[in-house]
Amino acid sequence: MHSAIDLSEQPGATEVSSFVILPPSGAFRAAEALRGIEAFLAERFPGLAFYANGDIEPFDGDYKLIPIVGVPGDEPDSIRMLNSPSDALLRAIDAALKLFRPAGLAVN
Numbered sequence: 660m661h662s663a664i665d666l667s668e669q670p671g672a673t674e675v676s677s678f679v680i681l682p683p684s685g686a687f688r689a690a691e692a693l694r695g696i697e698a699f700l701a702e703r704f705p706g707l708a709f710y711a712n713g714d715i716e717p718f719d720g721d722y723k724l725i726p727i728v729g730v731p732g733d734e735p736d737s738i739r740m741l742n743s744p745s746d747a748l749l750r751a752i753d754a755a756l757k758l759f760r761p762a763g764l765a766v767n
Contacts, residue, residue: 673741673742674741674742674744675726675727675728675741675742675743675744676706676707676708676741677707677708677709677710677726677727678700678707678708678709678710678724678725678726678727678752679709679710679711679712679724679725679727680693680696680697680700680709680710680711680712680722680723680724680725680756681711681712681713681715681718681722681723681724681725682696682711682713682722683717683718683719683720683721683722684717684718684719685717686761687713687722687761688713688717689761691761692711692761693711693712693713694711695759695761696709696711696722696756696759697709697710697711699755699759700752700755700756700759703755704751704752704755721756721757722756722759724749724752724753724756726743726744726749727741728740728741728743729741
């Protein structure tokens with residue numbers, strides 16, 4: 660699992676470019692599956708960063724996508740808010756998430 664998310668690559672960014680992916684229960688939480696979903700999405704959405712994390716309560720359903728909208732600000736202990744991603748981008752990522760299944764799991 661990622662213990663930290665590095666947003667230093669785009670210090671002057673104004674748009675969201677990083678997302679946390681929360682996997683549902685079962686095989687979706689295996690370390691291989693978490694790294695696989697990150698690579699799968701990074702290949703389809705160049706320039707965006709994805710961080711899969713299974714350290715939450717298991718849930719039924721499909722992956723959950725969380726845009727990282729707050730990043731460290733210029734002043735110590737400050738947070739700078741980024742512009743939310745477009746609905747079209749969120750729908751495209753959601754559609755890609757529905758296509759990914761860890762090895763051994765069928766696509767519904």
